[in-house]
Amino acid sequence: MxxxxxxxxxxxxxxxxxxxxxxxxxxxxxxxxxxxxxxxxxxxxxxxxxxxxxxxxxxxxxxxxxxxxxxxxxxxxxxxxxxxxxxxxxxxxxxxxxxxxxxxxxxxxxxxxxxxxxxxxxxxxxxxxxxxxxxxxxxxxxESEVAPIATTFDIQVPPSDLSDNLGELLKTGEETDITFEVRGELFPAHRIVLAMRSRVFKAELFGPMGDRTRQTITIEDMQPAVFSALLHFIYKDSLPSMGHLVGDDAEEMVKHLLVAADRYAMERMKVICESILCKTLNVRNVTTTLALADQHQCNHLKDACLEFITSPDRTDDVVASEGYANLKRSCPAVIADIFERATKSRKI
Incomplete structure (x- = not known):
């Protein structure tokens, strides 16, 4: 009905x-x-x-x-x-x-x-x-309004160029007021843009514990290429082209970007990375991807991994893999999730 x-x-x-x-x-x-x-x-x-x-x-x-x-x-x-x-x-x-x-x-x-x-x-x-x-x-x-007069004119409205303007601002480095050092590489940026897009950056740059006079911030535990891609997303709201990366390199880059997105509370970027990884699941990488999803609270990606593993035609191959043995040692709680999902699947 x-x-x-x-x-x-x-x-x-x-x-x-x-x-x-x-x-x-x-x-x-x-x-x-x-x-x-x-x-x-x-x-x-x-x-x-x-x-x-x-x-x-x-x-x-x-x-x-x-x-x-x-x-x-x-x-x-x-x-x-x-x-x-x-x-x-x-x-x-x-x-x-x-x-x-x-x-x-x-x-x-x-x-x-x-x-x-x-x-x-x-x-x-x-x-x-x-x-x-x-x-x-x-x-x-x-009760009624006068209908607008129909015309044959069709004015084409140009698409928004806000992301292009912000991207150009990042590219030229005009009026930057903060610099990030990542493993020896320098990345100039704009405090207000970072604060607008990330509550983590906002707290770090403008919060009560932040130092507004600080000119340089060193970023630990991140590759320069990953930080550059993070800045690209902050300014342009899209991931940069990764056409130069293939196979495992592209997959690893997306995983690093997911970790960076979680670190700086970039939720849309995080979900985009989850979506990409969902489409590349296979018997070899599903257990490491599941561990990553569990560690960074990626519920969509975690559900996709669990569904992949508990599929009747894949379960035996996944359980026999080296990745599954590592998963049992590093994330025992996730094994319980797999068991629970498999039990529910058999009842349906």
Whole structure:
């Protein structure tokens, strides 16, 4: 069974406009059906206006009434919106009084004009200093967007050249501020780039135990070619070409790079090395590769080695190899992993 789900949610744009009618008493007597207008205001890309009738929109039989209406004034427009028009107590002693409201969307049209109106008793309690504040909230529904105009133009965006720029920075040695010495060979580099890419370098170069004035760092237990490849990956996010290496030399180089990646917490580089070694497994090298994977917590590579060894058509050859005898002496815990994997395989 394949279960899927989707959702359509309309876009809404909300706006509020406050319309203050000063000298309210002077507007009384304007006449039935006559009104004062607010300034036009924009909500959701449409222009709106409040119209207030001090003597009501229509003749009332009983009582002293006023009226208010809301109108869409954009030319040749149509909008779906819900709204609320209320009287605001400027003295903040009374709650706002809603005089006109629609909780469900209403379609407003400019031609023929659509407007909503409501009558109510004269709002004398909401007057302050002979002024009245009418506040309007409008929420416009925007269910659909205008589709972009199709064109025949196809602008080709060039690929990112960030890695090329950083690689050139390493190659030219411009503005380097740290030098690494590896068995007599010198490798200039940039502290900030190293710190950005490796938390180990960051701690060593900028951490509380680091020496920011240090100009040269000596690297022990690493070949110059391996350190050069590590710097290449730090700057270019890829391993250098190893076309000049073949067979065992290429395999050994990748293993050294895996150790360097683990040493400097370069996780992506480490996984790339695991991926390469997974594809070169054979009866002769699988046990040494397994020991390496176990030592450097390479779970993907370790699983591949265990699967290779416990395959029914390979197990006898691997167990008979000299590498397996060395593995039993150097990594007895890994032998238990092999046994456990083999037991599970037989149960499946």
């Amino acid at each position: 394949n279960a899927t789900a989707s959702m359509c949610s309309p876009r809404t744009v909300r706006g509020t406009h406050a319309f203050k009618i000063a000298g309210y008493s002077l507007h009384r007597g304007l006449g039935v059906g006559r009104y004062v207008r607010s300034a036009t205001f924009d909500v959701g890309g449409y222009l709106w206006r409040i119209e207030y009738y001090p003597d009501a929109e229509m003749e009332m039989k009983n009582g002293d009434y006023a009226s208010v209406s809301l109108e869409l004034v954009s030319t040749n427009a149509q909008a779906r919106a819900f709204f609320e028009v209320r009287l605001v107590d400027q003295a903040k002693k009374l709650p706002s009084f809603v005089v006109l409201s629609r909780k469900k969307p209403v379609v407003f049209r400019a031609k023929p004009p659509t407007y909503m109106s409501e009558d109510f008793l004269q709002p004398l309690p909401y007057l302050k200093d002979d002024s009245l504040v009418v506040e309007c909230d409008i929420t416009v529904m925007r």
